[in-house]
Amino acid sequence: MPLRLALLAVTLASPLAAQTALDRAVGLYGSASDPAQSCTRNPHELSFITSPPHAILRWSLPRPDRDGRLSLEETYDLRGADDTTLSLQREGDAPLPETGRRPIWILRLSETGYCWGRADWPLVRCVEPAIRCNNDSLSS
Incomplete structure (x- = not known):
């Protein structure tokens, strides 16, 4: 019986310890700079599917995407992840003239949300900050 209790304790404790950047990133967000x-x-909403590995952003209402078109959703191919960043390629992005490849977007997670960088940008450049929505922010 003590072995079962020990295994149960490890099982209950492991999700917090094993939580990945993908687990932490899932949620509801709003722009920190655009009312x-x-x-x-x-x-x-930021969510993920595993086959094929994609990050999906879905808005409540249509909004202009990076190309100026109204849309409710953006889909990104997930290229990699570490503890604080996700490497993504947006479906539909045109190749960059200098590389001939689609840009690699870096979603940088923080305690309060995320911002966007790009693999070819300086590390300190992080744009379009988003904050995690909570029940308080949704009702205000």
Whole structure:
């Protein structure tokens, strides 16, 4: 019986210890800089599918994408992840003239949300900050 209790304790404790960047990234977000895309006006959900590995961002209402088209969703090919970043390629992105390849976007996680970088940008450049929405921010 003590062995079963020990295994149960390890099983219950392991999800916190084994939580990946993908686990931590899942959730509802709003723009930290654009009121029209905030948690209260037009939040977006970040989720993942495994086959094929994709990150999917879905907005509540249509919003202009990076190309100026109205859309509700963006899909990214998941290229890699570590403790604080996800490497992604947006489906539909045109190849960069200098490399002939689609840009690699870096989603940098923080305690309060995330921001976007790119593999060919300086590490300190992080744009379009998003904050995690919580029940308080959705009701205000």
